[in-house]
Amino acid sequence: MNEKPEKLIDKKGLRLDGRKADELRPLKLQVGVLPNADGSAYIEHGKNKILAAAFGPREMHPKHLAQADRMVLRCRYHMAPFSVQERKSPAPSRREVELSKVIKESLEPALFHELYPRTGVDVFVEVLQADGGTRCASITAAALAIADAGVPMRDLVVACAAGKVDDTIVLDLYDAEDKLGVADVPVAYMPSLNAVTLLQMDGILTPAEFEKAVNMAMDGCRKIYELQKEALKTKYMVVKEVEE
Amino acid sequence: MPTFFEKKQLVTPGELLAEGDYLPGENTYVEENKIFASRIGLVDSDNKKVNVVALRAFYVPKVGDIVIGTVAEVGFNGWTIDIKSPYTALLRASDVLSRPFKPQNDELSQVLNAGDLIVAKIASYDRAHDPQLTVGEPGLGKITRGQILRVTPTKIPRVIGRKGSMISMIKQETNCQIILGLNGVILVTGKNPEDEELAIAAIRKIEQESHTSGLTDRITQLLKEKKAKVEEKLE
Numbered sequence: 001m002n003e004k005p006e007k008l009i010d011k012k013g014l015r016l017d018g019r020k021a022d023e024l025r026p027l028k029l030q031v032g033v034l035p036n037a038d039g040s041a042y043i044e045h046g047k048n049k050i051l052a053a054a055f056g057p058r059e060m061h062p063k064h065l066a067q068a069d070r071m072v073l074r075c076r077y078h079m080a081p082f083s084v085q086e087r088k089s090p091a092p093s094r095r096e097v098e099l100s101k102v103i104k105e106s107l108e109p110a111l112f113h114e115l116y117p118r119t120g121v122d123v124f125v126e127v128l129q130a131d132g133g134t135r136c137a138s139i140t141a142a143a144l145a146i147a148d149a150g151v152p153m154r155d156l157v158v159a160c161a162a163g164k165v166d167d168t169i170v171l172d173l174y175d176a177e178d179k180l181g182v183a184d185v186p187v188a189y190m191p192s193l194n195a196v197t198l199l200q201m202d203g204i205l206t207p208a209e210f211e212k213a214v215n216m217a218m219d220g221c222r223k224i225y226e227l228q229k230e231a232l233k234t235k236y237m238v239v240k241e242v243e244e
Numbered sequence: 245m246p247t248f249f250e251k252k253q254l255v256t257p258g259e260l261l262a263e264g265d266y267l268p269g270e271n272t273y274v275e276e277n278k279i280f281a282s283r284i285g286l287v288d289s290d291n292k293k294v295n296v297v298a299l300r301a302f303y304v305p306k307v308g309d310i311v312i313g314t315v316a317e318v319g320f321n322g323w324t325i326d327i328k329s330p331y332t333a334l335l336r337a338s339d340v341l342s343r344p345f346k347p348q349n350d351e352l353s354q355v356l357n358a359g360d361l362i363v364a365k366i367a368s369y370d371r372a373h374d375p376q377l378t379v380g381e382p383g384l385g386k387i388t389r390g391q392i393l394r395v396t397p398t399k400i401p402r403v404i405g406r407k408g409s410m411i412s413m414i415k416q417e418t419n420c421q422i423i424l425g426l427n428g429v430i431l432v433t434g435k436n437p438e439d440e441e442l443a444i445a446a447i448r449k450i451e452q453e454s455h456t457s458g459l460t461d462r463i464t465q466l467l468k469e470k471k472a473k474v475e476e477k478l479e
Contacts, residue, residue, distance in 0.1 A: 068372065153257035155257060232256050236254060237254065
């Protein structure tokens with residue numbers, strides 16, 4: 001993937017990995033994979049493999065970070081050294097610090113901060129393998145981990161990106177499209193409340209294209225939301241089926 | 245004013261439960277006159293009130309609750325107690341000693357040391373202050389014998405049963421004394437370990453099948469079967 005292919009979309013309208021313009025990558029979601037965490041989730045989004053763990057609400061450490069009137073959410077997004085082709089230094093990079101903030105801010109509207117003052121919720125996102133769109137997959141997994149920890153939420157947060165590759169608006173960009181494409185628009189969304197919690201854009205789009213991309217990303221989010229709910233229910237359904 | 249659920253349906257956070265003339269109960273919230281779930285759990289409605297019985301939650305202190313905690317730290321004039329909650333509780337030395345507390349005379353770690361378990365009552369708690377415990381009532385204080393188990397705090401009401409039917413049945417069948425900490429910690433004390441194991445097995449089963457009906461009957465059956473087995477072995 002070092003040389004730029006001439007076209008990212010072929011004559012039939014298919015992308016380099018064979019998907020249609022509005023097709024998601026295959027997804028696999030699992031909840032409760034880490035018994036040591038209060039809540040956890042694992043996501044496989046195309047070639048992305050990401051673990052998320054949530055702890056709390058618990059007493060804040062260091063104590064001066066606690067807020068007298070609200071709960072504090074902390075996130076750490078981290079990429080494993082083996083998550084990309086070239087070894088990535090395990091030290092937090094500028095990009096990881098930024099993504100930690102972005103993920104935190106996209107999850108915050110879903111929480112009832114005022115209910116548990118002086119406490120903190122910690123979310124750790126560990127990218128085991130990256131293939132473009134990790135911030136979106138991380139948000140989807142992190143929301144599941146928080147819900148699994150039993151922290152009350154307004155809604156599960158789902159994220160999905162859309163963008164422009166060659167001249168076409170496409171859904172769910174993967175690594176090559178992200179790097180060689182024209183623009184990338186990640187969107188995080190709470191489907192039940194119809195509220196967008198994250199909206200970024202990297203690249204240049206006309207207002208019409210932007211709107212089309214946002215709507216496409218939101219449609220993608222709704223599809224992932226169904227899988228997300230299913231994954232959360234599956235963990236607790238196992239218990240239900242035992243004696244039925 | 246429709247509702248959007250069947251009784252005992254499993255719901256996830258953000259699921260729309262009812263619209264219009266309904267009251268939000270536990271683990272739900274209202275947004276624009278609509279009631280949504282805020283935790284994963286099973287929905288139920290009681291008249292006009294929509295409740296979600298959470299399958300996963302943590303303990304939030306309430307004044308008057310009986311809890312079971314572990315001594316985390318021995319301080320200058322009291323102890324900090326871990327009550328499996330987002331907030332750590334405090335127990336003052338003057339509350340435990342029936343006489344005035346003098347730091348030069350009393351060595352606190354001889355009364356209660358780190359790792360000791362206690363049954364206590366929440367004496368005070370509000371948003372701004374950590375919960376304070378008291379042991380100044382009969383039945384409260386240091387735990388010296390028995391076995392401890394943990395369940396999700398939301399399942400404690402199920403272990404108690406309707407008007408205490410479940411818990412009194414288990415106590416009767418197993419000859420054990422059972423103290424339920426509302427923070428999800430349960431103390432079982434019996435005459436011998438076998439009785440305790442029996443009670444623990446019953447509580448574990450309740451925890452797993454808490455959302456099903458006719459549970460009391462099945463637990464009674466389980467206890468009778470297991471008791472028969474133990475007796476067989478003895479003969």
